[in-house]
Amino acid sequence: xxxxxxxxxxxxxxxxxxxxxxxxxxxxxxxxxxxxxxxxxxxxxxxxxxxxxxxxxxxxxxxxxxxxxxxxxxxxxxxxxxxxxxxxxxxxxxxxxxxxxxxxxxxxxxxxxxxxxxxxxxxxxxxxxxxxxxxxxxxxxxxxxxxxxxxxxxxxxxxxxxxxxxxxxxxxxxxxxxxxxxxxxxxxxxxxxxxxxxxxxxxxxxxxxxxxxxxxxxxxxxxxxxxxxxxxxxxxxxxxxxxxxxxxxxxxxxxxxxxxxxxxxxxxxxxxxxxxxxxxxxxxxxxxxxxxxxxxxxxxxxxxxxxxxxxxxxxxxxxxxxxxxxxxxxxxxxxxxxxxxxxxxxxxxxxxxxxxxxxxxxxxxxxxxxxxxxxxxxxxxxxxxxxxxxxxxxxxxxxx
Numbered sequence: 158x159x160x161x162x163x164x165x166x167x168x169x170x171x172x173x174x175x176x177x178x179x180x181x182x183x184x185x186x187x188x189x190x191x192x193x194x195x196x197x198x199x200x201x202x203x204x205x206x207x208x209x210x211x212x213x214x215x216x217x218x219x220x221x222x223x224x225x226x227x228x229x230x231x232x233x234x235x236x237x238x239x240x241x242x243x244x245x246x247x248x249x250x251x252x253x254x255x256x257x258x259x260x261x262x263x264x265x266x267x268x269x270x271x272x273x274x275x276x277x278x279x280x281x282x283x284x285x286x287x288x289x290x291x292x293x294x295x296x297x298x299x300x301x302x303x304x305x306x307x308x309x310x311x312x313x314x315x316x317x318x319x320x321x322x323x324x325x326x327x328x329x330x331x332x333x334x335x336x337x338x339x340x341x342x343x344x345x346x347x348x349x350x351x352x353x354x355x356x357x358x359x360x361x362x363x364x365x366x367x368x369x370x371x372x373x374x375x376x377x378x379x380x381x382x383x384x385x386x387x388x389x390x391x392x393x394x395x396x397x398x399x400x401x402x403x404x405x406x407x408x409x410x411x412x413x414x415x416x417x418x419x420x421x422x423x424x425x426x427x428x429x430x431x432x433x434x435x436x437x438x439x440x441x442x443x444x445x446x447x448x449x450x451x452x453x454x455x456x457x458x459x460x461x462x463x464x465x466x467x468x469x470x471x472x473x474x475x476x477x478x479x480x481x482x483x484x485x486x487x488x489x490x491x492x493x494x495x496x497x498x499x500x501x502x503x504x505x506x507x508x509x510x511x512x513x514x515x516x517x518x519x520x521x522x523x524x525x526x527x528x529x530x531x532x533x534x535x536x537x538x539x540x541x542x543x544x545x546x547x548x549x550x551x552x553x554x555x556x557x
């Protein structure tokens with residue numbers, strides 16, 4: 158056997174059918190398909206694959222109004238790899254949920270220690286009809302929560318209404334060789350969102366989406382990201398943090414060997430005015446840029462609205478290292494380090510930076526020359542070394 162999947166709790170899949178224990182009575186035209194009725198043992202040693210497959214097939218083929226595949230809690234099921242493609246309901250009104258709190262995510266794996274998800278296979282969230290709605294309750298795609306020792310590989314995740322994949326309140330997660338796609342103008346479709354999690358490894362994946370390729374939120378630490386091809390999208394972002402004066406933290410993050418193609422941003426740290434907490438010990442290394450709009454950003458004044466109140470408090474940003482960042486940008490400034498006067502950014506280090514105009518050397522007679530400087534920085538303390546294009550006057554130059 159190549160892989161084993163241990164399920165110690167449940168996973169919920171809201172499709173035309175539903176997986177998970179039923180918490181309310183079903184109408185007369187509904188039916189529950191319990192895996193124990195198909196011969197599952199649930200002792201963690203007996204192979205329950207056939208029971209799951211048979212229950213799944215009957216659940217999907219049921220012609221009533223609602224079918225539920227029930228996986229009882231508190232048991233451990235040993236499964237061989239189960240392949241195939243999963244598709245969400247094709248329209249928002251087709252989603253059937255017992256309550257709204259239950260229905261803000263499509264597929265969730267929760268409270269599992271030792272989960273393997275391996276492809277090939279596609280998870281299609283059928284997002285386009287959601288994106289056309291003015292709705293703040295879009296459904297998340299794949300959610301891993303309160304789990305540990307999770308391994309996800311070789312699958313395609315596409316067109317979720319909201320975040321494509323979310324890793325929440327979990328530890329020791331490995332995500333590799335994924336393809337994640339959504340339209341470049343799809344709203345809030347972060348490729349992978351990491352929140353309140355630690356020891357997370359994401360590598361060797363292609364992400365093309367309408368928001369951040371990877372976003373790292375509050376409570377995340379010891380996150381290692383490498384070998385990501387990002388674009389279209391909004392780059393790889395830490396934050397936003399500190400909204401509405403909250404205390405939020407991110408620390409010990411490495412982003413290396415990533416390529417950004419025609420993204421709105423490259424590597425970004427964004428925090429709200431008035432927030433508390435910190436961003437510390439971050440490394441961006443060996444980053445390649447191809448026609449990126451804003452390649453390097455620290456923004457302690459993040460405000461996606463037309464107007465935000467000024468505050469003196471800010472999320473502390475300290476010990477941030479940028480090394481070997483090369484490529485082209487389509488808009489000046491290429492490097493933006495915008496920090497608070499009351500809580501300036503400290504220990505900012507830059508080494509071997511070479512970012513030039515994407516159109517340098519091309520005929521520009523039809524293009525108005527930008528009046529913005531190639532680099533902008535305020536309230537920043539740190540140093541630079543090696544080649545620096547563009548140069549940042551706010552950093553002390555260190556010669557070797």
